[in-house]
Amino acid sequence: MNQLVAGLLEIGAIAHDDATVKAALEGLADRFEFSGYAYTKLLPGEFCVISNLHPDWLKRKRKFDLDRRNPVLRRAQQSRRAFVWSSQEENLSEEDQSFFGCAAKFEIRSGITIPIAISNGAISALSFVSPKPVLTAQEEIDPIAASSAVGQLHARIEQLKVAPSIQEPFYLTPKEGTYTRWLSLGKTVEDTADIEHVKYNTVRIALAEARRRYDLCNNTQLVALAIRRGLV
Template structure:
């Protein structure tokens, strides 16, 4: 699992738009047996979310201000450590509003999951959740809490940088793995070395670099790195 989390951290660090972070999170979720992910930041009553949940569930959640009663959010703020959860445990906890929340979550394919909370600045909390429609999930792939929290912090700060940055034209955007291989190239690693570091086949690494060269109109990898630096991509 160490390799999966490391790859998620690397791809998030290399991302230069939200699409790339979403792609990295989706890849990690699928490889770990989950169907959805959600990044949530809370500060007082205000929330900011970044997720792959169904659009109608996002509308319901935000419109009903469910973050007030969401047992996952409450538990994350209380525990500040990686934990698993299942919606089937919520039914004995109280109000009809909570029961409605639980039933709607299950209806939209959110029944169990694992959440990684991290305490932020000025009373804020960041949390990354991976969710499944199954009754119970296997969390062995997220049992390195330090790396899991590093992933949350990397995503948090990368989103802040992206929000403040000017990005190149959409047609020149790189895929998450292209960007990750480019980052290693910028650090002086050749394709075989990058393959060892990322667990990707050397020929596939070269394929990603060649694709990135075409997108940024570079003749060589050193030129690719130089162009990427000029555009703030590395």
Template sequence: MLRTWFQKLSDISSLARTEAMLKEALTDAVHELGFDCYAYLNIQPVRSYAVSNYANEWQQRYFDRDYKDIDTVVKTARTRMEAFTWAPESPRKLSSRVRAFYAEAGDFGIRSGITIPIRTAFGHMSMLTVASHKPSLSLERDIDQLAAVTAVALLHAKLEQQEAEPTANAQVELTARQALCLKWSAEGKSMRAIAAIEGMSFATVNFHLNNARKTLDAGSLAQATHLATKLKLI
């Protein structure tokens, strides 16, 4: 059943012509498998985001409170980099913060599931989770790792190709002067030109652009302007 489902996921990724078609087909497929919802999570230092049909309130709370840093499913995905099933561990093994996290997730009907992580470009990670309200999960057969990873890799490629709109994402903030200097840089202005236009010193422009680059975890000014544009910060 699960192997067939992974093939179906591959077919969905191949056939969906629009973002709306892809999300609708994913929802239907998850329900056919006997699960309640799905979450595709793309984890990067700054641009972490989700494409999911989890409750909107839970999705935004997850990012606003940096839950990915305590989510044991994410930690297991990073460590194992293979498909696995999960359910809350014994409370005695968990910190109070993690117990509270699982309790909140449970309130939104997320109690067990299957997660398939994959490595993506430039050392990042994406993962697909199908989740259930059931407190435990058992499968008839072990997960076919190759089929799982192949299906999620195709889904990742389709979402990237369609530039799918995140349903929730980590919030990144630039100061007004950082955004201003980055905007001029995106318009092709040099630091000396920006200084002349805005009446700043060259050192001040360099200071703001360098801090903006660090905030965006970018390796260069060009990457910082690209990221800021993509995140609609400028």
């Protein structure tokens, strides 16, 4: 497995565009007899996956991830270190069995996941998946080296702005968009209410609804997300 980590380090060093990153990850998965890969980033208000797995599975995975019903991602968030997983593990809850039952329809039964901590207490996780019921590793994976390799890959993906295979939809209503745009220009909620000739609570409630929809803590996060998505 440490050869897999070495391959990840090479990708972080040589990848120079969107296509190179995806092709290199697919080639690495194939080299070690995995059926595919999935790189997942889950931040408040931002979910994206870069993967060569079946699009229908990625849509279902998105639902499991956002509802916090993906046992692999849940373990990644708790452990923050590389681990091997399998659908044959003992004492799986009914919810976990449901996840693995759905994954099995797409020939996903085991794999290895390497999570890393990123900003705002969130994680990114790279998984290589297999149709085998149990993944047998010939050698233990070095968790420190693995985290370092995925950290470099994460930085490269962010630098190159690699297009996600699937991304959480994001929208603002016309009022939410207008109020958020004023905030992005440095106006306060009070200023925005005065400019738009509405009550303070009208603006406050609209912004609160937008934050609630995407699990955001404050208006700064809302403005940042709206800017990243090109809505303001």
